[in-house]
Amino acid sequence: MRAASQSPATVTGCEPGFRGVICVSFGAANTLADHDAGGMPRQDFRFASANPEALANLRSVLERSCVGVRLVLAGPPADVHAAASAVAECGLVDEEITLLCDEVGPRVIFCGHCHASTTTDHPIGTDVDCRGCATTLTFTDHFSRRVGGYLGFSAHAEEAA
Amino acid sequence: MTATALQTKFHPVLEGTLQLEVTNVSAQTDSITSITFGDPLGELLPSYVPGSHLVVQYGTGANAYSLTGAGNAPREYAISVLRVEDGAGGSLAMHALSVGDRVQVSRPRSAFAPAATAKHHLLIAAGIGITPVLSHARYAAEWGASASLIYVHRPGTGAHVQDARDLLGSGLTECTDRGSFQEVLTRKLTTQRLGTHLYVCGPADFMDSVLEQARDLGWPKGLLHSEAFSAAALDDGQPFAVNLARSGITVEVPAGVSLLETLENAGLSIPNMCRKGICGECAVPVLRGVPQHRDLYLTDQEKADNTTMMCCVSRSLDPELELDL
Ligand code: FES
Ligand SMILES: [Zn+2]
Numbered sequence: 001m002r003a004a005s006q007s008p009a010t011v012t013g014c015e016p017g018f019r020g021v022i023c024v025s026f027g028a029a030n031t032l033a034d035h036d037a038g039g040m041p042r043q044d045f046r047f048a049s050a051n052p053e054a055l056a057n058l059r060s061v062l063e064r065s066c067v068g069v070r071l072v073l074a075g076p077p078a079d080v081h082a083a084a085s086a087v088a089e090c091g092l093v094d095e096e097i098t099l100l101c102d103e104v105g106p107r108v109i110f111c112g113h114c115h116a117s118t119t120t121d122h123p124i125g126t127d128v129d130c131r132g133c134a135t136t137l138t139f140t141d142h143f144s145r146r147v148g149g150y151l152g153f154s155a156h157a158e159e160a161a
Numbered sequence: 162m163t164a165t166a167l168q169t170k171f172h173p174v175l176e177g178t179l180q181l182e183v184t185n186v187s188a189q190t191d192s193i194t195s196i197t198f199g200d201p202l203g204e205l206l207p208s209y210v211p212g213s214h215l216v217v218q219y220g221t222g223a224n225a226y227s228l229t230g231a232g233n234a235p236r237e238y239a240i241s242v243l244r245v246e247d248g249a250g251g252s253l254a255m256h257a258l259s260v261g262d263r264v265q266v267s268r269p270r271s272a273f274a275p276a277a278t279a280k281h282h283l284l285i286a287a288g289i290g291i292t293p294v295l296s297h298a299r300y301a302a303e304w305g306a307s308a309s310l311i312y313v314h315r316p317g318t319g320a321h322v323q324d325a326r327d328l329l330g331s332g333l334t335e336c337t338d339r340g341s342f343q344e345v346l347t348r349k350l351t352t353q354r355l356g357t358h359l360y361v362c363g364p365a366d367f368m369d370s371v372l373e374q375a376r377d378l379g380w381p382k383g384l385l386h387s388e389a390f391s392a393a394a395l396d397d398g399q400p401f402a403v404n405l406a407r408s409g410i411t412v413e414v415p416a417g418v419s420l421l422e423t424l425e426n427a428g429l430s431i432p433n434m435c436r437k438g439i440c441g442e443c444a445v446p447v448l449r450g451v452p453q454h455r456d457l458y459l460t461d462q463e464k465a466d467n468t469t470m471m472c473c474v475s476r477s478l479d480p481e482l483e484l485d486l
Binding site: 068 | 279351356378384
């Protein structure tokens with residue numbers, strides 16, 4: 001099932017020069033239904049996932065908005081972080097973006113050795129095998145907006161050195 | 162300036178300081194003069210980041226002036242100086258310069274750089290505040306970056322007006338009174354595309370008002386940049402004590418007396434130049450205690466680290482500081 005707001009008609013519904021709160025939620029649950037926009041005008045968008053089409057829509061919404069806008073991204077961590085990385089390219093700074101990640105859900109681990117991305121359901125602080133180079137990676141809560149993922153490093157780096 | 166300096170490119174005393182020659186002096190307006198400095202041997206000067214300033218020495222004092230060029234492999238450093246009759250004398254000394262005179266200048270210092278991630282640069286200048294902003298505009302024109310400028314100047318007294326028109330074309334909005342500026346400012350602050358960074362330079366109250374309005378309209382701090390080109394008058398401050406760890410002595414700094422003066426009175430010789438928190442020469446290492454930073458030299462991060470302070474203007478938030486002196 002696709003969210004109605006994915007249709008271009010709804011996207012163009014965000015008036016040009018919008019400077020309120022843009023609430024974007026990914027996945028099945030409408031996490032932001034009760035989000036407090038602090039009295040600012042708000043626009044809601046729902047996407048099934050942070051796929052290229054959804055991110056392109058989100059970018060076009062942002063391109064029509066003006067400085068003063070606040071963006072809230074909610075849903076599974078992998079979607080939220082993919083979206084955060086995409087909107088960073090639009091020049092948004094940290095103060096303009098709020099990330100609300102579901103407690104559970106897939107995360108993207110960015111391999112510090114071969115730069116491949118691996119999606120995992122494992123919680124922070126555990127190990128995961130890199131999809132690219134098979135290195136056992138350990139990841140902490142160091143999230144990089146630039147690469148859109150958590151940075152993973154060889155769990156046995158010290159021993160190897 | 163000494164005769165031996167003819168041979169040397171760098172001042173023998175202050176490492177990294179340049180000795181340059183005045184290569185051109187031209188009047189911008191009745192009260193603003195543009196001065197260019199070049200290497201006496203005609204060599205290229207160190208490149209600088211747009212919005213940088215130069216500390217120029219005069220007599221026993223020194224003043225900071227914004228460079229007006231784009232900064233890439235410059236042959237000359239250009240500044241424009243407003244004559245201030247009742248100032249400390251720096252602007253009068255600059256206005257007295259003529260072609261061929263030698264001056265000591267710092268290497269360019271950057272404290273007002275364009276953001277690399279910016280999608281658009283909204284430049285705002287009032288009066289002589291045009292100087293660092295012109296550097297940004299030149300840089301944007303050179304590299305094809307998107308920029309616009311709101312320039313507030315009284316008719317006939319604005320410096321670099323033609324330069325601004327040539328560089329920005331329709332991206333320039335000129336305002337000649339506060340009323341029309343306010344209208345333009347409100348409109349611009351509410352219509353900038355995401356990723357726009359704002360840069361303002363002008364009198365302190367002008368900058369405060371622009372920054373406050375931007376914040377009120379939802380501009381995050383990370384998008385706001387300002388350049389103070391004169392040190393604000395500082396109050397006397399509270400007395401405090403400094404413990405000089407290596408000398409093993411403690412000295413009292415009374416209200417109204419600077420830490421630099423106190424250290425000099427105690428027999429220490431601390432390198433210094435501007436004595437007003439601009440040049441960065443008088444840095445002293447802090448081992449313990451929280452300084453009250455009042456300089457324009459250290460970055461916000463450096464100030465937060467509390468490991469260095471500019472002893473000519475900064476004081477202490479704690480009753481006692483320990484210095485590595
Ligand atoms: S002497 Fe210039 S900053 Fe202190
Ligand atoms: Zn790998």
